[in-house]
Amino acid sequence: MTHQAAPRDQAAPSNALQTGIVQLRDVTEAIKVRIRNPAKLRNLELFLLIVAWVIAGSAMVLVQLGALQTVDLFPLQLAAGLGVLTLALHVALRVVAREADAIILPVATALNGLGIAMIYRIDIADGVTGWDAASMRQIAWTGVALIIAIVAIIVVRNHRVLARFRYLAMAIAFLLLILPLMPGIGRTINGATVWIGIGPFSFQPGELAKIALAIFFAGYLMTARDSLSVVGRKVLGVRFPRLRDLGPILVVWAMCMLVLVFQRDLGTSVLYFGLFLVMIYVATGRRSWMVIGVGLVALGGVAAYLSLGYVQRRIDAWIHAFDQSVYEAQGGSFQIVQGVFGMGQGGLLGTGLGLGRPDITPYANSDYIIPSLGEELGLAGIFAILGLYLILVSRGIRIGFQGPDDFTKLLGVGLAFVIGLQVFIVVGGVTRLIPLTGLTTPFLAAGGSSLLANWLIVALLLRLSDSVRGRGIV
Amino acid sequence: MTDASREQSMRRPIRRVSTLLLIMFVGLFGSSTMIQAVQADALQADPRNTRTLYDSFAVERGSIVVDGVQVALSTPSNDEFEWQREYPMGPLYAHVTGYNSLGQGSRGIEDAMNEELTGTANSQFFDQVLATLTGESPAGSSVELTIDAQAQQAAADALGDRVGAVVALDPDTGDVLAMYSSPTYDPNPFASHSTAAVTEVYDRLLADPQDPLHNRTIEGDQFTPGSVFKVLMLSAALESGQFTLDSEFENPAELQLPQSTHVVRNASRETCGPGETVTLETAFILSCNIPFAQLAQQLGADAIAQQAAAFGYGQTLDIPLRVQASSYPSDLNEPNLMLTGFGQHDVRVTPMQIAMTTAAIANDGTMMQPNMVDRVLAPNLDVISEPEPTILGNPVSAEVAAQVRASMELGVQEGLATNAQIDGVTVGGKTGTAERGEGRSFNLWFTGYGELDDQSVAVAVVVVPDENIVGDTSNVIAAPIGRAVIEAVLNS
Structure with missing residues (x-):
């Protein structure tokens, strides 16, 4: 007999040998379940989340230290805000989505925190504080986005x-x-x-x-x-x-x-x-x-x-960015070139947080936040940020591979791809790989709608991943 | 379809999509590497890259120091440039310090010593490495100048509002003790952090017909030397061995130049003293033109050009400010050769060149390289460099130098430079009144030296009056300025 080749979902055991196979399968499942022990998953998430808080918090403090040579409570308040909000989502997951992916939340937190740090850095350069400061509004929006994400994950159980x-x-x-x-x-x-x-x-x-x-x-x-x-x-x-x-x-x-x-x-x-x-x-x-x-x-x-004239200008500003006439033209390549100058100034290791001049480039805290980060964190920082996005996208693609049904698979791949494509369009635009188009950089760029949308995507991906039960390992 | 095959069927396209995403990210890794690693240097060199410009402002630029006083210093500013450059003495040192401006370049010591002042000179390489490791922003070195504050002030006071220039040198070392050019300007507006403000002041000064931006001591249109060139002529004559101080020349009241209708006269419009002939020494002391025209004719253009070259004509110098080369004309016909004998025709000099010539005479025929930098001090006060006096050459022998000095001293005692006399000080000098052509005012010159105990100073003064006024001779106008500067140096 060739019992080993029996299909997995064959009917209930009818003899001793088959019973043995079923038992063997149960043991394997048990091992898988142990590996996917929900408590362990959530603890791993908490650990990675703490790492993300440390990264984000240090970035915010270093920004202030670099730009103002002082440290006060403001960056710590920003970091604490991010910490409390993401911790709330983490706690919610422990209750309503115990088997959700453990990596998505920490990665999104790190990106959101780095974004706030750079937005705060541009606030310092612009000399704005209080509610005039985009970083204050960004943390407030992060709060709104995370509360909506938590509500979504609680309401949408299936x-x-x-x-x-x-x-x-x-x-x-x-x-x-x-x-x-x-x-x-x-x-x-x-x-x-x-x-x-x-x-x-x-x-x-x-x-x-x-x-x-x-x-x-x-x-x-x-x-x-x-x-x-x-x-x-x-x-x-x-x-x-x-x-x-x-x-x-x-x-x-x-x-x-x-x-x-x-x-x-x-x-x-x-x-x-x-x-x-x-x-x-x-x-x-x-x-x-x-x-x-x-x-x-x-x-x-x-x-x-x-x-369409504006499409032509975009293409022109992409190909002939450094031509003086394109550079000087209204709607020309001034911003692209200044962003590229900023990244070039950053070089491999960057000027250091708070020590560059990212504010020279228009929209340095939104559309151009990637060149701003590239200037102060260098190529190393850009690689790390792209790496975070790659991890985030791959976690979504993984749901596509392991999802229990077509809808889950398609939605997982779709949401992951939309993040990946958006990063490609934005970063490719500012690094002159493709023509520049106005899109926000997920999680990093200043702006409430973008934050809200991307945290909702995170909530959906977490909910989707929770349904990938016992179907693979971390 | 079964669930399992359905699952399988979606896996392949998803794998392809993840490959596509990976390719897209590889593209982003590549494009950012191109900018931040491959093209970074070229991007920093782009003239439109204001970040590079700001960075050059962001270092704590070292001070420029004269006699222990900062004449240029950086104080913290609360803007993106971090430091504000200040010139507390304003116009007095403008042509010395120059400026380092946003958008309109730099001048003076700020320009010539930029690498030291910003701490980027090769001599500070290890400091830079250390600063990188410790995370400190590197500070620039301070530059101490050889300028004598009292001499500089005396030059400015004595010259006043007149257009002109004063240079004082230490003949033994080549140290520049005074460098003042008038009219001058206030360098402080050039330190503005607004490019518009800098452009405004630059354009205004550039449009000024008196050209205050131009350091007349070392650059620009240069001057016709007139009779101060006779110091070089006397040196050439004695150095040739064909002439002594007693060599005699015909002494007419007028001399018509050969192949020309041009008539040369002495400044007195008379003969040079009473006799039929006049000695070279008397001609020098009384600054007569006719004997020197004859001397030029007899020496020949080559000998004069050779002596001029020995004194540094035709050579640009970096002291470290760039000194333009003075020039003695070539391809001279006979009448023009004779005109150069008393510093007319196309002889063009900087006051620095005239001072260097006098300094070489004062220093027994040895000419020192002029130098403005005394020491360069790192932020921790380590001496980074301390230029040693350098010999530029020996344009005349010690004997010839002694004879020329004797004649110059007679000129101050009883000749045409009597206003340079200082009680108790050995002063030698030579005045000059150079014609610049029909309808243009004269260049009034004085060059000389003073010696007291073992200290000495050589000066060159040129004044360009608005218009010629009878009686406003170089002895009345220029010699007292020279005297004031000599006194200031010897008193300090």
């Missing part, structure tokens, strides 16, 4: 119900996207109409839309993957989908083009489309979707370059 609300998610995403175009509340900042303003508050709803979109895509693709996988004609060696299945991708593409044209926001447009493309590819395994997607991007890109 994320699979989200699949049921996929069309609601779509509607919400669409609403969030068109909000900035509404007269009265829409605001145009630096040419991009991606903000809404209510009183003194301004908010980028597009940041939240990406989560709603990821939920919608995951829910929709979960049900549609079989029909989307059916192939039609074969052209040039690639099997293309049936024409009638092209509807959804064209709708998403059209939506992204609308964002590009009406909100003048290249980065968001690329982000949404990239998200959809990757998710449909993961759902169907058909490369033809990628070919179609890349073709649509190329089509949209060429059309945008030919017809």
